[in-house]
Amino acid sequence: MIRLIPRVENSTAMVLLSPLLALTLTALSAYLIFVFILVDIPVSSVFFTLFVEPLIDSYYFSELLVKAAPLMIIGLGLSIGFRAGIWNIGAEGQFVMGGIAGSAVGLYFYNVEAFWLLPLMTIAGILGGMFYAGIAAFLRIKYQVNEILVTLMLTYVAVLFLSAMLQGPLRNPSGFNFPESRIFHDSAMLPIIWEGTRLHIGLIVAIILSLVAWFGIKKHMFGMQIKISGSAPRAAKFAGFDDNKTVWYSLLISGGLAGLAGLFEAAGPAGQLTPGLPQFYGFTAIIVAFLARLHPVGVLFSALLIALSYVGGENVQIEYNLPSSITQIFQGMLLFYFLACDILIKYKVVLFKTKN
């Protein structure tokens, strides 16, 4: 018989080992799946394309970072809100709204070349995301409406709003009626930090933001406030924290960061507003936040891991004609094993013989 026995203290060794164990199990399961589904293709070469090539080929590696940047930024915001027990699962919608708001500013000043344009678009992007998440905060505080439902449902509204905008006011007047905006002016585009690739300044912003968040959570009462509110709401009142403020902060921060990521996506790799702006980053970032155990610096690494699965998944699609669901299977297994292995931090496995 196998039994789980609670540990007296959390195991520090397991805090470090459980992610490695989860990775090993994921790789093992992926291997088994490939053995079953692959015909005439050696499993080892699929593995190479999936997990190794994106890391050693400079083009794929840059694409990996391009995809990791928005995941980092959104995941960071979500991890703060999740700590407070505020479940914003509609970052995708806030991402789109941020993209629309920031792009609208860029398109309004279509012919202007100025250093202030990009910062202005960035602020508009953040505000767009904040406004959208703020709706959920307002409804929760004023009418006790569950923020999970509101944020999720508003996501669909945002996607439809995007297509309405692209067929209406934001459509390129000389674009043959395609539902796309004009291409942004150079000064409305993010600076590229790796010449010859699409890697933009968003990555650096993500790293700086993660350090700021780390300080805020570790050294500032704000971190204590969200932590206490998340794990013991009555204790938060006892400590004198205003629980409405916790709701506002959590949703505005996660919404603002999702909006920022949305604008970065439009003003970065895309260079214009298109119906293809939403790419599930908002939902995937939920996995990113949990893989990092809601740690602001951990988010950087988990975003890289998930980005690897995106790039590797695309590569095996192209090279071996494998289905795109490979990426999702991989992400699903990763989260599953991570959460499962984390139980070893609080419990130990004991084998024992049963009597009789």
Place this chain on the structure above:
Amino acid sequence: MKYQLEVSNITKSYGDLKANDNVSLRIKDSSIHALLGENGAGKSTLVKIIYGSLSPDSGEMKWANNEYSPKSPFQARENGIAMVFQHFSLFESLTVEENIILGLDSVGLNDNFSEQIIKYSKQYGLDINPQQVVGDLSVGARQRVEIIRCLMQNPKLLIMDEPTSVLTPQEVSDLFVTLKKLAADGCAILYISHKLEEVREICSEATILRDGKLVQSCIPQEHSQKELAEMMIGKKLTELARANIAVGESIFSIDNLSRKSDDIYGVNLDNIALKINKGSIVGIAGVAGNGQDELMELLIGEISSPKTTLNFNGQDIGTLNSHERRQLSMFFVPEERLGHGAVPDMSLDENMLLSRPDSTEMTSNDVIDWKKVATHSKNVIDTFDVQTPSSRMLAKSLSGGNLQKFMVGRELIQNPELLIVAQPTWGVDAGSANNIHQALIELANKGSAILIISQDLDEILSLCDKIHVLSEGKLSDAVDMKSKGLEKISQLMVGGKTQ
């Protein structure tokens, strides 16, 4: 002599910790047997072994002279062992009858439960109406429901875990009548308690545990309360000494404070008024669920009060939050430890920050100085003898008594001008309770004011200079203790008129 249950040389370890170390216990037929011990002495472990929810590492048990090793509580119940837990497991929205049916292992369709309930209720003086909804019942009545539920299984041994901790004096004496009758009818009772006076009153034998080991089995009437307590804690108790200082001027007052509860099972507070002077200890007695929680929320500042209702040192504080009130040197210890006064999943260091007036310098401009925090929590741990390997341990890993010492210490170390404390020794063992009482008295002797809200009447009587009673959201005037004080308090507790 016949024994209903014989427990011999039971040992049960958790890792290095021996929760029960070679413990033996024999319960005679039809007797009331006390199991005494501090928190962590191994009482719960032993009871869980008897009730089949734990199996011992070694040792054996005999039930009416036969081998007995239950694999589950279900088997224990089949043998005739029933248990009333300290925390009731009743559904508030269901009726008494429905709750009793739900608790039974096997139910026959034709059984007429109402009749059976009424039969037991009459036989043992357990006043209950089967059709009443449990949510409307007092704590004492809920306990009666639990007892009847046990009696439906015709037990030969009834285990009662701290049964009187939430009852009024009247309810306690009613319960004792019931228990004595049960014992006389052939049902042995294992009575777990730390209230020594009660044990001396109704138990014919007592088994005392300390640190998982058997101290001795004795006849409680042959020892004084103090001797029993010292056997339990293994050291001498300090005598409480209240300095007879002149009570100073008024420091805190509540005027005309009313609040409509937003919970349907909550209690509306009605026109509460109270004054506390410097250097005095004021007590609010009363049975749980009469508005204590609602009042405490207002006093802490978790919910703000109307203007002019709360006054501290001449300042209107009704609208200040708890942090702002602490800045003025008001401190609080709420009743609920885990989840209210402390966050279970955070370390003791982090828990220090729940109560962080600027004077501690633990934070400046909301930036945390973790070194200062650790110094402060170390100070609390040392001063109040909190048993923990380090201040980094999670709050939930501490025993109830230790966490209570930490929480009371966290506030006391600030030298509050006013300390408001609810149930300061709830579920705390005799030794720790003694320490906490001592610390409270020392604080008042130094000239601070203390307000104690407690269901433990003995505690209120031994500590307080002035006693009010809270009943159904109304606070009585201070009770004149000179003549028949206890009687008046009893009356007020069950809703008698304010005189």
